[in-house]
Amino acid sequence: MDFRYLGNSGLKISEVTYGNWLTHGSQVENEQAQACVRAALDNGITTFDTADVYANTKAETVLGEALKGERRESLEIFTKVFGPIGPKGHNDLGLSRKHIMEAANGSLQRLQTDYIDLYQAHRYDVETPLEETMQAFADLVRAGKVLYVGVSEWTAQQLRDGAALARELGFQLISNQPQYSMLWRVIEGEVVPTSKELGISQVVWSPIAQGVLTGKYKPGQPLPEGSRATDEKGGANMIARWMRDDVLERVQQLVPLAQEAGLSMAALAVAWTLQNDNVATAIIGASRPEQVTDNAAAAGVTLDADLLAKVDEILDPVIERDPAKTAESSPKTREA
Template sequence: MQYRRLGANGPVVSRVAFGNSLTAGNQLADDAALACVRAALDAGITTFDTADAYAEGRAEELLGRALAGVDRDSVVVCTKVGRGGGPGPGALSRERIAASLDASLRRLGTGHIDLYQAHLYDDSTPLEETMRAFADAVRAGKVRCVGVSEWAADEIERAAVLARELGVPLVSNQPQYNLLWRVIEAEVLPACAALGIGQMVWSPLAGGVLTGKYRPGQRPPAGSRAVAARGGDVSIQRWNFLSDEVLSAVARAGDLATEAGLTLPQLALAWTLRDEPVTTAVIGASTPTQITRNLTALTTPVDPALLHQVDEALTPVTVHDPALTLSRMLRAKSRNPTLT
């Protein structure tokens, strides 16, 4: 395993993090979810990502159970606030953050969270209120570092100014980023680089599409994420990753990987971790073997020329439009509910 500091002021994290957004407490039996965390630890993964909204808190509970007895200083526990909680105050209001933070600490069975992230931007709450609530959490010792997830560049820049004034700088952004989805490249990455904010990206395998298991003209395999009834189908289909055009391009990329003696997941993960802006990539898994198999991307040499070839093969279906940053998409949809 390799390790890097997250942003200019964040914790040292493993280059691959383990996340349980669609698995723990949802698509996996508890024993399987716990086994995946143990496999991640055995592989040298020190960084674990979850959120209060995942499986309505069950994901945090299972992560806490899995890490019980592990030296607390040896792991980086990351969670998020801002999508769960039901009706009431704004998702990132002071009241909601305070209540959610205490609940997350209880479910995780820990006295502090290493990285607390704002899950999407909250238009209904003044940004100053959100950042002050984060600063108070840091000063109370409940949180070590703060970050955001799926915010647009202008939102990140405004938050960074306030955070710096409050003495608790933003250290990270958690966007979707992979060979197919590159909307952060035009605006978010340059803004974060200038501010010393690191990238902790999610979905480096595009929800499994970049494993090659989905084939053009064929139904998704039984039991795969694309047909799961508990979130996986929505997360993949939202981005139109299952069109025949996309899957045909992915198949061409898979052929290039095979010719080079690599698997497509190895190649896709190596591409995501190829350069400085991405500090760590969050992977999920349904079995321990998926973790160990994919982690070979860190130790397998990949020819830069091959990465360029794969890039070219996927160019016709790659999405770059910064307007499709999730925060912007949801804001636009709130103004016009007819948008998809």
């Protein structure tokens, strides 16, 4: 496993992060989830990403149990706050001071830890003053409950505004967690250049495009039994956008490129995101331990320029690049 600095900080994290969105506490039984975490540790992964909203707090609980007994100082544990949790009452979501403070304490208990390495604003809250949100994060940092602060799916301007307030309050934003893959490149036009200027790294999610870039979905053929595309709890609605024959046909053309690189299709997709020098880590998910081992092979890989150019040529007509898609990811209201 190789490691990279996260933003303009001294924190090093593993190039591949194990995340448990859509799996722990919902799609995967606890015993299997623990086996996946063990596989991550065995492959040198030290960074783990979750969120209180995943499986309505159950994912954090499962991760906390799976990491119990590990040397805490050797791990980097990330979680997030924003989405509705618990009974989903009127203050059980968003980035108000009340919710951030209560959510942080809940996450610490479920993760069985005294501190969170990276606490992230899961989306931008348009209904709470940014000053209130950033002051709450600053207080958590000063209390020692949070070591570093990041965000997820913020636009370039939101990053700029948040970073300025953070500096005034005596801390810094060091990361943004956006969706990013060969097929979804909306951060390249505005978010990445702004992040480089601000000292912010990307912690990217869905580098395999919810499994489409594994090549297991074939154009004109039935969906594989038990695959994510057939599982309403496991992200079928998210993957639907890519389940078009024009996309699937082009993905199949990547198979010889993966073979040329000596990688599985999944590892090629993860490695592709890591070629972007503003990406600190790529988050992988898994329902089986062998998937973790396969994806972890992307760490330390350098893809040559010719291969990268071929990827662009093959996928160009089906790549989403519109920067406006980032703004669309944050809700315009925080009603539960």
